Amino acid sequence: MKPNHLSATSETFHFEKLGESILYISTFTPFDQPSKTQVVLICDALWDEQDRTLLVNTKLSRLLASHGYTVIRFDYSGSGNSGFSNGYITFETMATDLNNMKAWCASSFPKAELHTLICERVSCNLVFTQPTLTSGFRKTIFVHPILNLSHFFKWNFVEREIINSNAYSNAGLSETQLIGELQTQSEISLNGFEFDVSFVRTLLGSKAVWNCDLQEKNCLYIFDEGYYRIKDKWKDTQRKIEMVIISMRLASRTNWDSEDLKHDKVFLEDLFSTILNYATGDGDRGV
Amino acid sequence: MEIVVFKNDEWSTVGVLHPPKDGSCNSVLVMLHAGASSKTGHKSSFVKLARLASENGICAFRFDLPGDGESQIFINTLDRVKAISDAINYVVSKYKYRNVFLMGHCVGALRSLEITRRYPERIAGVILWHIVPILHNLYLAERPPHKLPIQRLKRVMSEVIRFKGNIKSMTTLASACWSLFRSMLSFPISFVRYQSKKRSGNDEKQLRNIRMPSLNKVMVIVNPSRTHYENMEQGEVFLKERLEDLGFDGPEFVQLNKKVLSLDWQTIAFGDTIRFIFECVEKKGYSVPEIKEDSLCL
Numbered sequence: 001m002k003p004n005h006l007s008a009t010s011e012t013f014h015f016e017k018l019g020e021s022i023l024y025i026s027t028f029t030p031f032d033q034p035s036k037t038q039v040v041l042i043c044d045a046l047w048d049e050q051d052r053t054l055l056v057n058t059k060l061s062r063l064l065a066s067h068g069y070t071v072i073r074f075d076y077s078g079s080g081n082s083g084f085s086n087g088y089i090t091f092e093t094m095a096t097d098l099n100n101m102k103a104w105c106a107s108s109f110p111k112a113e114l115h116t117l118i119c120e121r122v123s124c125n126l127v128f129t130q131p132t133l134t135s136g137f138r139k140t141i142f143v144h145p146i147l148n149l150s151h152f153f154k155w156n157f158v159e160r161e162i163i164n165s166n167a168y169s170n171a172g173l174s175e176t177q178l179i180g181e182l183q184t185q186s187e188i189s190l191n192g193f194e195f196d197v198s199f200v201r202t203l204l205g206s207k208a209v210w211n212c213d214l215q216e217k218n219c220l221y222i223f224d225e226g227y228y229r230i231k232d233k234w235k236d237t238q239r240k241i242e243m244v245i246i247s248m249r250l251a252s253r254t255n256w257d258s259e260d261l262k263h264d265k266v267f268l269e270d271l272f273s274t275i276l277n278y279a280t281g282d283g284d285r286g287v
Numbered sequence: 288m289e290i291v292v293f294k295n296d297e298w299s300t301v302g303v304l305h306p307p308k309d310g311s312c313n314s315v316l317v318m319l320h321a322g323a324s325s326k327t328g329h330k331s332s333f334v335k336l337a338r339l340a341s342e343n344g345i346c347a348f349r350f351d352l353p354g355d356g357e358s359q360i361f362i363n364t365l366d367r368v369k370a371i372s373d374a375i376n377y378v379v380s381k382y383k384y385r386n387v388f389l390m391g392h393c394v395g396a397l398r399s400l401e402i403t404r405r406y407p408e409r410i411a412g413v414i415l416w417h418i419v420p421i422l423h424n425l426y427l428a429e430r431p432p433h434k435l436p437i438q439r440l441k442r443v444m445s446e447v448i449r450f451k452g453n454i455k456s457m458t459t460l461a462s463a464c465w466s467l468f469r470s471m472l473s474f475p476i477s478f479v480r481y482q483s484k485k486r487s488g489n490d491e492k493q494l495r496n497i498r499m500p501s502l503n504k505v506m507v508i509v510n511p512s513r514t515h516y517e518n519m520e521q522g523e524v525f526l527k528e529r530l531e532d533l534g535f536d537g538p539e540f541v542q543l544n545k546k547v548l549s550l551d552w553q554t555i556a557f558g559d560t561i562r563f564i565f566e567c568v569e570k571k572g573y574s575v576p577e578i579k580e581d582s583l584c585l
Contacts, residue, residue: 013290013301013357022288026301026357047330054325058357080327081303081334083288192330192553 009065018100021077021093025104026058028065028072037112039105040064040279041137042073043098045121046089047156047193050080053120056271060118063272067280069116070109074101088196094126098133115139116279121146125206140219141275147227149206154179157190179204220278222271242278244270291350293374297365300358300374302326302350304382305341314386314411314568316340316560317375318349319395325356329392336390336557343561345388348378352395368401375402379409388564390414403505404534412504412567414560418526504570505530506539506563508556539563 012027042061045053061071075082076097078089105114117137119127124145127133134140146152158175182188183204188195221241223230231241291302303326306312318333320326326349327334337347351358353367379387387410391399396418403410507526523540530538541559 011357013292015288015290051324051327051329051331054327054356055323055354079331192332 009062018104019096022083023077024075024081026073028061029070030065030068034068037109038069038115039109039112040069040071040116041105042118043123044073044075046079049121060272072105088194090196090199091126091129095130095133102136116141125149141278142221144224149203153203160191222274242274244274291378293377297362298353298360298370300350302348305337305347307341307344307346312344312346314564315346315348315384316388316390319391319398320352321393321395326351332553339557345564350374368398371398372402386411386568388412390416390560392416414506414563416508416556504567505535508541508559
């Protein structure tokens with residue numbers, strides 16, 4: 001299935017003040033509106049990953065819109081193009097944004113059905129901590145959840161801070177010392193991003209997501225092929241798992257027939273068709 | 288902030304304009320992001336820099352380059368540099384800016400240079416932030432070789448084999464990759480090679496003979512944390528020669544590692560960017576406001 005850059009969709013981009021935050025919202029609607037509007041809400045990744053996944057999410061939005069869905073994606077406050085609130089990104093601010101977006105969808109498309117919630121990376125972890133955020137949606141798709149937030153945080157921020165020869169590393173601190181130092185401070189700036197210290201503690205204290213209680217709901221988990229062991233670990237659960245190769249970092253793609261791009265093309269089609277099949281299907285596919 | 292949507296028959300893009308809070312301004316800073324990135328920029332840097340510029344009275348415009356972010360390409364044969372120039376022209380003419388500054392990150396810096404070379408009379412100054420010296424570095428610099436995606440690893444491997452002969456193990460490959468990377472720094476061609484794929488030899492000679500108007504200035508911000516410039520001095524000499532080949536005299540270099548450690552690199556790079564713009568504007572005879580020191584604390 002070739003992603004269709006339709007001209008079959010209408011796209012709008014705007015800032016919306018929701019609560020105390022100004023959020024950047026992209027809306028993709030089919031030109032030929034179906035009789036019943038079904039909304040797909042895409043919750044993006046955060047930090048560097050948000051920048052990398054935007055292209056894929058945009059292509060996915062256009063694809064879903066070409067199949068009749070009204071697709072909405074947004075940037076969390078303090079992330080991407082959204083305005084900074086008076087604080088830092090935490091699970092609480094993310095949850096507030098997500099709830100505000102659900103309310104905005106309901107008011108902007110009053111006759112629409114909240115169909116599918118698509119969460120990417122840390123957005124998955126947000127929903128794992130607060131499963132009620134999925135309420136109202138028929139289906140939820142988790143794309144490549146972060147399995148261990150503590151490890152993720154250490155690798156992406158602490159170690160890279162050290163690698164980047166920043167102020168901390170010049171003080172000769174090891175990773176352990178740096179984490180200890182961070183926990184004593186009230187404001188934390190790591191690898192170009194600012195954090196609230198309590199959120200850092202939450203991230204560092206987080207373990208894997210094995211205990212999350214969403215397997216009874218209508219959810220699909222999509223993992224990168226490299227995480228094939230997950231399927232074994234979760235084989236006794238009722239979770240629906242799909243393994244596809246997720247290539248989030250797709251450079252400019254204009255010539256889909258190019259030999260160089262063949263692999264990424266396959267990855268993207270695989271990911272898209274998995275999501276599309278689940279969103280449009282009855283959702284009863286097993287593992 | 289204002290959303291700007293540019294669309295023609297060839298492509299469309301979405302941008303965000305950050306006008307100064309106190310109203311009109313003469314200068315606009317146009318930001319070109321790196322490859323496989325978006326208008327947000329690496330580590331949200333473009334958002335932060337745009338806000339800083341806006342607070343200092345400079346309008347900032349950041350947008351998705353063709354094929355990235357929320358842009359759409361309708362034809363495969365799109366001339367990207369021309370397409371980007373068209374989008375910039377649209378904003379500049381719509382809002383009537385007099386001074387256009389380009390700031391490019393990584394591959395965006397290469398594109399900034401190319402736009403300046405094509406339209407030297409239109410660009411008042413160009414800031415090259417962490418310019419990529421050679422395209423291969425894009426995927427060598429991003430992560431250690433053993434973490435490279437397979438298809439890119441194969442491409443790197445073919446390059447390595449060309450230079451180093453047979454590769455028998457991943458360890459050897461990793462070592463050879465880094466060795467190759469280091470050797471690239473001493474190559475005499477960087478962006479010239481990048482362009483030469485599309486240009487004939489005669490065109491290349493002509494391009495080398497173009498001299499930039501004296502008002503055009505170029506500032507290069509180099510960040511040692513990225514592996515493009517493992518050896519700062521060597522990298523600086525290398526880039527200076529290449530820029531002079533291209534007609535840019537006396538490029539100014541800012542090395543982030545020599546700055547105060549209590550500030551992070553983004554803050555330093557942003558401060559130098561604003562200062563550079565102010566200096567260029569002053570040279571043209573316009574009055575220059577003071578940089579708001581408070582606004583540097585992001």
